[in-house]
Amino acid sequence: MTTPDPDRASAAQVFYSRWAPGYDRLATHAPGVRRLRTALVGSLDPAPGDTVVDVGCGTGATLPYLRERVGSEGAVVGVDFAPGAVSRARDRIERAGWDNVIVCLSDATRLPLRDADAVTASFLMGMLPDPAATVEGWLDDLDPDRIALLDLARSHRLPGRSLNPLFRLVVRASAPPGTADHHGESPTRVLDRRVAAAHRTVLDRCSAATHGTRAGGFAYLSAGRR
Numbered sequence: 309m310t311t312p313d314p315d316r317a318s319a320a321q322v323f324y325s326r327w328a329p330g331y332d333r334l335a336t337h338a339p340g341v342r343r344l345r346t347a348l349v350g351s352l353d354p355a356p357g358d359t360v361v362d363v364g365c366g367t368g369a370t371l372p373y374l375r376e377r378v379g380s381e382g383a384v385v386g387v388d389f390a391p392g393a394v395s396r397a398r399d400r401i402e403r404a405g406w407d408n409v410i411v412c413l414s415d416a417t418r419l420p421l422r423d424a425d426a427v428t429a430s431f432l433m434g435m436l437p438d439p440a441a442t443v444e445g446w447l448d449d450l451d452p453d454r455i456a457l458l459d460l461a462r463s464h465r466l467p468g469r470s471l472n473p474l475f476r477l478v479v480r481a482s483a484p485p486g487t488a489d490h491h492g493e494s495p496t497r498v499l500d501r502r503v504a505a506a507h508r509t510v511l512d513r514c515s516a517a518t519h520g521t522r523a524g525g526f527a528y529l530s531a532g533r534r
């Protein structure tokens with residue numbers, strides 16, 4: 309397993325804290341994002357009464373979708389390591405008046421939670437130094453029955469593929485510290501590699517695993533049962 313670099317982690321924490329208000333608008337209202345979150349939660353398929361963990365929950369844009377599925381008798385636990393994002397997610401929970409949704413300030417690679425029924429993460433894998441090991445750890449330690457991941461990476465499909473140069477520019481411009489590694493690899497290559505490793509782990513480790521792309525092949529969605 310790659311050892312987390314504390315400087316990179318704290319730079320990403322500062323980045324997501326600083327940009328939390330703008331990120332929140334994008335994460336909630338960007339064209340097509342609602343459809344992607346609906347598909348993510350649909351493939352996770354939580355049942356009423358389940359406890360679901362949303363790792364790297366950011367400002368909590370997926371929390372309403374999860375809360376709707378688990379109902380008032382279930383629980384949703386968001387986890388994020390950026391204090392600004394966590395506080396924004398907590399505002400969202402307070403505004404909605406949910407008493408069974410909480411958000412914890414914690415690192416995705418060291419989750420303090422057990423007994424979850426399902427775990428999900430959206431747009432997180434590209435930020436983890438060793439996403440395959442992290443996903444393995446969740447499946448082993450957290451003991452969730454189900455997992456679903458949603459990430460963006462370069463498209464391999466036409467016509468989306470023709471927009472890869474634009475995607476590369478957007479990734480370069482918006483990459484938080486820690487997305488690029490020490491060896492001069494471009495942020496987009498790092499993103500592609502990490503997303504592929506995480507999703508492959510779901511397909512290798514889970515039964516009834518599903519994988520597909522959306523949004524012109526830029527959005528990768530994988531899910532399965534342990």
Ligand SMILES: C[S@@+](CC[C@H](N)C(=O)[O-])C[C@H]1O[C@@H](n2cnc3c(N)ncnc32)[C@H](O)[C@@H]1O
Binds near residue numbers: 320367388389393
């Ligand atoms: C691109 S945002 C996605 C937020 C949210 N999941 C969404 O769909 O809008 C990535 C989030 O992951 C968090 N994050 C990155 N690395 C993390 C880690 N090692 N532990 C916990 N959170 C992490 C960041 O703070 C940020 O809020």
